[in-house]
Amino acid sequence: MADRHGMVNPGIFEDLQARVDQDTTVRDELKEIIQTLEKQIRTAQSILSRAHSTPTAELPSVVTAAQDAIRHEIDSIKKLAEATAGQPYYKWNGIWTRQMQDATFNVLFCGWLGGFAAGQESKPGRLLTIEETGGIMGVPVNLKDRDAFHLTIEEYLHALISLVDELARLARNSVTLGDYRRPLQISQFIKDLHAGFQILNLKNDALRRRTDGMKYRVKEVEDVVYDLSLRNLVPTD
């Protein structure tokens, strides 16, 4: 037996090659979906960017357009989940985690602007929880008891930091648009988020580095509020 087989049973490497080929097929399929998703993220992003130049009163039209764009993202995310159904989630999630963060950020920002109100009164300043975000995106969150596609806590936290960055920009642009109330709202909101991040025990990774940068955003917005209060522009009511 041993002599006939030689050193290597030929079945071994045939089987290994088949496994590699299978993975390649999945990876190619995922890459294609991710390319589409990236395009959809950029589209939604460009619509959401209009918030920086749109007066608060006209914001609902931006929010509606953004929601529609985000629905396309959600379609692609569903395809990612389908393409890897039955496969180990963490074998693949490195491929799309960046796009999941960006898509999640779009949902969070749109939600903050008043989108995804789900029957409630649409008002800006709302933080969508990870559960609400997962519900909107049609995916489970923080899965531990079974192996399937989901939104991770880390991805949600990354999206939160992106939201803080975006809101710091929006605070300044609100002033330009003549809205002196929103910077106060943003200031409180990101201070509260910053306080939340402070209690996490983060290790030295990308999330930690980005979290460390949050305090600068907090300060930027405080400076805006300070500028307004110095000139008696802060609305009192």
Place this chain on the structure above:
Amino acid sequence: MDHSNPPPSSPFIPMFEAFRAELDEHQDRRERVIKASRDITAASKKIIFSLQRVRKLNAPIPESITRSTAPHWQVIRERFSTISADLQSINGWRYARNITGGIQEFMESLSFQYYLEKQQLITFDNAQGMLKELGGEGRPVELTADDYVLGVFDMVGELMRFAITAMATSGGLPGGESRATAAPRNVLSDLRELRTCLEMLDIPPGPPFPRDVDKKMEVMKTCVEKVENGLYGLVVRGRERPKGWMPDLEGRKEEIESF
């Protein structure tokens, strides 16, 4: 303007407390897995070290050597059996990058011992079965095809060392002596066959497995060539070889000077 003290009244604190608990749990598990991986790596290295004292191929490992490897196999068994709880279901792949070092080293010692005993490459299914058994209480540890391949790459280095030592001490390549039928096989022909198989694997680029393979591919080729060079030295100088003479592994520069 005081932003050093976050307001304790943040409405998001309960949400972040839940995140903190989850992240801490993840971090603790990650550290346990890394620790186990290190212990398994260390024990596997010791086993390989002992196995390098084997001189006879295709025969049971001598008792003097199994006596010294047994406690290390025991450590490996114990570490896999305790850590397997942290590697179940979704966590198997989540911590794959943290346990891969230990599993590769385990694969290296397992396949090396298997080769010494049977003069064959252990199959993936066989290796997977062995690892599964080591998991505690019905919680098997999965051997991925990636770790199997990377472990086999590392084993080539051990075969190289084994062959060189054998050439130095006995003046020939082990293996193939007792085979009347078929072409005789020795360590070098086995290495060449393995090299061909590994080189034939068609792995498209993309992180992280292909990167690891690329790195190990070069080392593997060098190992095979070291044995070839060693054998060349042995053949060229033939019986003039004084006892204890070691084939030169880095080319023949020195020989040229001394002749």
